[in-house]
Amino acid sequence: MKKSHTFYIGVFVSLAYSGVASALSFETLPEPPTNLVVIDTPDDAGNSVELDWALSGTDIFNPLNENASDTDPSAIVSTYSIERKISDANGSELDEADSNWQKVSEAGAGESHWTDRTVERGWTYDYRICSVGNQGDSSIWCDAEPVTPVMQMFNMSKVWLAIFMLIFGGFIAYYINYARSGKPLWVRKIAGLEAIDEAVGRATEMGRPVLFVIGIQDINEIQTLAGLTVLSRVAKTAAEYGAQIEVPTCRSLVMAAARETVEAAYLAAGAPDAYQPDRIHYLTDEQFAFVAGVTGYMVREEPAACIYMGGFYAESLILAETGNHIGAIQVAGTAMPSQLPFFVASCDYTLIGEEFFAASAYLSGDPLQIGSLKGQDYGKFFSVLILVAGIFIASIISLSHSEEGLAVDSLNYIKNNMLGSEGLGSFGGGDTDIEGDDS
Amino acid sequence: MKRTVPLIIAIIAGFVLLIANFIPYAEGWGLKAQEWFNILAVGAMILGGGNLVKLHLIKISGQRKGWGYSAVTIGCFVGTLIFGLFKIGVHPNEIYPNVGWSGYYLEGGSGLWWIYQHMIVPLTSMMFAMLAFYVATAAFRAFRAKNTEATLLLVTAGVVLLGQTYAGVWLFEGWLPESMQWLRFDHLTEWVMNIPNTGGTRAITIGIALGVVATSLRILLGVDRSYLGQD
Numbered sequence: 001m002k003k004s005h006t007f008y009i010g011v012f013v014s015l016a017y018s019g020v021a022s023a024l025s026f027e028t029l030p031e032p033p034t035n036l037v038v039i040d041t042p043d044d045a046g047n048s049v050e051l052d053w054a055l056s057g058t059d060i061f062n063p064l065n066e067n068a069s070d071t072d073p074s075a076i077v078s079t080y081s082i083e084r085k086i087s088d089a090n091g092s093e094l095d096e097a098d099s100n101w102q103k104v105s106e107a108g109a110g111e112s113h114w115t116d117r118t119v120e121r122g123w124t125y126d127y128r129i130c131s132v133g134n135q136g137d138s139s140i141w142c143d144a145e146p147v148t149p150v151m152q153m154f155n156m157s158k159v160w161l162a163i164f165m166l167i168f169g170g171f172i173a174y175y176i177n178y179a180r181s182g183k184p185l186w187v188r189k190i191a192g193l194e195a196i197d198e199a200v201g202r203a204t205e206m207g208r209p210v211l212f213v214i215g216i217q218d219i220n221e222i223q224t225l226a227g228l229t230v231l232s233r234v235a236k237t238a239a240e241y242g243a244q245i246e247v248p249t250c251r252s253l254v255m256a257a258a259r260e261t262v263e264a265a266y267l268a269a270g271a272p273d274a275y276q277p278d279r280i281h282y283l284t285d286e287q288f289a290f291v292a293g294v295t296g297y298m299v300r301e302e303p304a305a306c307i308y309m310g311g312f313y314a315e316s317l318i319l320a321e322t323g324n325h326i327g328a329i330q331v332a333g334t335a336m337p338s339q340l341p342f343f344v345a346s347c348d349y350t351l352i353g354e355e356f357f358a359a360s361a362y363l364s365g366d367p368l369q370i371g372s373l374k375g376q377d378y379g380k381f382f383s384v385l386i387l388v389a390g391i392f393i394a395s396i397i398s399l400s401h402s403e404e405g406l407a408v409d410s411l412n413y414i415k416n417n418m419l420g421s422e423g424l425g426s427f428g429g430g431d432t433d434i435e436g437d438d439s
Numbered sequence: 440m441k442r443t444v445p446l447i448i449a450i451i452a453g454f455v456l457l458i459a460n461f462i463p464y465a466e467g468w469g470l471k472a473q474e475w476f477n478i479l480a481v482g483a484m485i486l487g488g489g490n491l492v493k494l495h496l497i498k499i500s501g502q503r504k505g506w507g508y509s510a511v512t513i514g515c516f517v518g519t520l521i522f523g524l525f526k527i528g529v530h531p532n533e534i535y536p537n538v539g540w541s542g543y544y545l546e547g548g549s550g551l552w553w554i555y556q557h558m559i560v561p562l563t564s565m566m567f568a569m570l571a572f573y574v575a576t577a578a579f580r581a582f583r584a585k586n587t588e589a590t591l592l593l594v595t596a597g598v599v600l601l602g603q604t605y606a607g608v609w610l611f612e613g614w615l616p617e618s619m620q621w622l623r624f625d626h627l628t629e630w631v632m633n634i635p636n637t638g639g640t641r642a643i644t645i646g647i648a649l650g651v652v653a654t655s656l657r658i659l660l661g662v663d664r665s666y667l668g669q670d
Binding site for chain 1: 460461462463464466467476479480483484485486487488490491494497504505508559562563566567569570573574576577578580581640643644645646647649650651652653654655656657658660662663665666667
């Protein structure tokens with residue numbers, strides 16, 4: 001037999017064998033995912049695209065796969081393989097590899113969403129997806145329309161937040177200007193802040209120090225800044241009375257800022273020599289180690305006044321109760337709603353939420369700052385109006401049991417657009433779930 | 440100058456973060472600002488650590504009251520620093536087996552891991568556990584029926600406390616008519632937590648949010664400079 005004949009027979013036999021082997025294994029390919037939709041992520045800088053697809057019919061996590069338990073084991077989807085190629089690089093030079101299909105990610109069974117954050121703004125991308133079975137077999141590909149990510153100039157999902165901020169900012173700016181013109185503004189008395197002078201005076205009489213804790217948050221938190229403004233006043237009063245002030249801090253940057261604040265306060269009080277920088281000291285970043293340090297100091301030195309102003313967590317009660325046990329007069333202020341009851345239970349005076357933020361303006365007596373408080377009040381009034389409108393509309397819907405109409409559309413708009421993230425959107429869209437939604 | 444430069448930095452940083460929240464192009468600016476803050480915080484850690492050591496060394500050298508505690512603090516500080524910096528007990532990373540310090544600093548079984556697991560975690564848990572006793576003493580004081588409001592608070596607290604346990608169901612089992620089931624403590628607790636409690640918390644939260652906006656604006660506009668040590 002000639003060599004060429006032997007070769008052809010060999011090829012025929014091997015092809016026949018592989019065909020028979022394949023037929024005998026009874027392997028079934030997984031079904032492909034469908035409806036791959038790729039969109040440019042809305043309200044971003046054009047640096048990501050969103051991929052969504054319908055799960056494969058042989059994905060056992062597919063809720064539409066009612067016979068999941070009967071799915072052929074060899075066809076069960078284990079992962080989805082996602083490939084990408086760049087079809088237009090917007091004039092930039094491209095590697096050959098990028099122009100061809102490349103695997104960029106894979107998603108697990110049951111997953112139907114992926115965000116590609118490795119795209120370039122202005123380039124055009126093609127995507128395709130297939131399912132991969134338990135045996136490593138792939139389904140056919142499901143393609144999508146090409147997508148070109150672009151940058152949005154403004155994050156429209158936050159447009160109502162911007163509008164509210166402008167309204168509140170407008171009120172505040174107007175009343176700051178109003179105060180600048182010299183017109184008088186009235187601010188109600190805040191007992192907790194009035195008590196600070198009394199507390200420092202008591203410490204002076206007893207010859208004991210004043211303890212000031214600025215919370216356990218870092219300097220980039222607004223509560224810490226608000227705490228520092230109160231510290232400025234307390235330090236000034238302490239300098240005027242000749243009392244000692246002790247400020248342990250939980251963050252190094254807060255220590256540095258507190259030193260500047262106290263030093264300036266002593267200078268303003270005309271007692272720069274009385275300023276002792278070592279009394280404003282760093283303890284530790286660890287929450288409970290900090291508490292141990294501060295409470296240890298309280299028990300040993302028994303300060304006559306303890307003032308807590310800033311962001312506190314679980315340590316609030318330990319500090320306040322220790323202060324209570326040593327008989328110190330205590331004033332606290334925080335914007336942590338969960339810690340307020342503890343301070344109320346253990347301290348003599350507590351600044352609740354907004355009072356704490358108003359402290360700086362209140363203590364300074366500066367008309368410009370007090371004007372901002374007036375603006376804040378009008379902002380609150382505006383919020384109450386929206387609240388009342390929402391309650392009124394929700395009550396009408398609830399009493400009339402209506403599921404559509406102007407009232408439902410209005411409530412939807414308040415919830416989804418004004419308080420949600422759907423931006424300006426269109427009036428009359430979205431769903432309402434009055435029952436069971438406490439957002 | 441000492442006040443003006445920090446004020447300008449604060450105002451610029453504040454406006455950058457504000458803009459970054461609304462303009463997608465500036466999203467990265469906020470992250471950059473956060474990175475700069477982290478760099479500053481690391482630098483400040485040295486300042487804080489130095490301050491801690493200095494104060495306690497002064498206390499030890501002067502043999503002031505409680506100087507023994509300072510000695511323990513310095514000992515723990517130095518010991519932890521040595522274990523952490525030199526990665527004692529840490530094995531080299533599998534990718535860089537020849538680089539001695541390439542392992543993860545908190546690797547299981549290492550010195551620093553041991554200090555963390557067997558000293559810091561139990562001590563922290565101990566401090567946290569003390570909260571239970573403090574809650575009891577604070578509750579005892581807060582719930583004394585001195586006047587109408589305090590009595591109301593006491594009754595509400597009692598109902599909620601029982602409603603959170605099986606007693607809230609057990610006390611009314613078998614005798615309360617179907618139409619009066621809403622009086623069961625577990626149902627009353629649910630109502631108290633969902634209606635008055637949620638309403639009160641939201642009122643406080645709205646006030647806080649507006650306070651944050653007003654304080655931020657005062658700082659951004661340079662009206663409030665007291666955090667820089669100036670009224």
